[in-house]
Amino acid sequence: MHAPTAPPTPATESPPPAAELTVVPVRHYGRWVAAAAVSACAAALLWSLLTNPNLDIRLVLSYLTRDFVFRGIGITIVLTVVAMAIGVVGGIVVAAMRMSANPVLSTVAWVFLWFFRGTPLLVQIIFWGFLGALYPRLFIGIPFTDIALVNQPTSMIITPFVAAVLGLALNEVAYAAEIIRGGMLSVDRGQTEAAQALGMGPVKILRRIVLPQAMRIIIPPMGNDTINMLKMTALVSVIGGSDLLTAVQNVYAQNFQVIPLLTVAVFWYLVLTSLLSLGQHHLEKRFGRGFGTGSTGTVSRLLGRGERI
Structure with a gap:
């Protein structure tokens, strides 16, 4: 008597060659609808501006390169550069005072920060512009x-x-x-202690050890502050600071072309x-070398080639 034979196992079908596979990409219809809606709104806004007779x-275009505009741009740039230069140098001094172990210096720095960060910039500019109402004459003499x-x-x-310079700076x-104090606090304290052990003074430690390493932390917010300072120069128009906004205001006060000149x-x-x-962007790349993805990528490439680090 023969044992029952098992049913034949069906042969496993081999997958079709790669050339016969049909790749169907995922279609994101919502993205296309959103992009079309945003593009339509942007085109409608642009068309309404270009065809608006009030613009x-x-x-x-005829006002873009006028002499009074370039003079205003020049004053705006000078105000920004001078205010930022004084701000950075003074900021280093105040930050060092704030971190000082001397209670008098740290208290004076704290009061300075409390006052100038606690009052609006516009109020400060107006105050300096009308300082003559408080002190009609400035007298500085030898005690x-x-x-x-x-x-x-x-x-x-x-x-x-x-x-304007006093208010902004x-x-x-x-x-x-x-901002500078935050960057200085990010530097490892051990490096400062090592520099002190080598006999370096506080000023030399600040200049050669702390600030160069803190620049990577300081530059992004300081760059934002510089851009903000350029825009804040428009506030000096309230005291006739001769900046770009003051220049166009003086002209549209005479010809009443407010919108075109503000557009300029x-x-x-x-x-x-x-x-x-x-x-x-370029400064961040320069001072950020050796940190972040750049250094990680270098290590990964070395490990991938089997090289010793």
């Missing part, structure tokens, strides 16, 4: 003598430009001090802030 693109170093009417010394000192100001502000953003 008058031809008039805007206990009759010798006067400065004895002039305040309006002759604190001009609108000087008032002192406000920036307060914010830059906190917007265009140049965008150009200047774009250039600053580009510079910030």
Whole structure:
């Protein structure tokens, strides 16, 4: 008697060759619908601006390169550079005072930060512009003598430009001090202690050890502060600071072409802030070398080639 034979196992079908496979990509219809809706809205807005007779693109183009516009741009750039230079140098000093073990220095720095960060920048600019109402004459002399170093009417010394610089720069000192202090705190304290063991003084440690390493942390927020400072220069128009906004305001106050001239100001502000953003990007790349994805990628490539590190 023969044992029952098992049914034959069906042969496993081999997969079709890769050339016969049909690859169907995932279709994201929602993305296309959203992109079409946003594009339609943007095109409608652009068309409404270009065809709006109150904007008058031809008039805007004719004002873009006028002399008064370039003079205003020049003053805006000078205000930004001078205010940021004073702000950075003063910020380093105030940050060092804030971190000092001397209670008098740290208290003075704290009060300075409390006042200038706690009051609006516009109020500070107006205050400096009308300082003559508080002190009609500025007198600076040598104590206990009759010798006067400065004895002039305040309006002759604190001009609108000087008032603008004082308002912008002192406000920036307060914010830059906190940015710099945060960058300095990010540096390992052991490096400072090692520098002290080598006999380096506080100023030399700050200049050669702490600040170079803190720059990687300081530059991104300081770059944002510089861009913000460029825009904040428009506030000096309230005291006639001769900046870009003041220049266009003086003209549209006479010809009543408010929208075209404000569009000119917007265009140049965008150009200047774009250039600053580009510079910030390059500085971040320069001081960020050796950190982040760059160093990780280098290690990975070395390990992948089997090289010793």
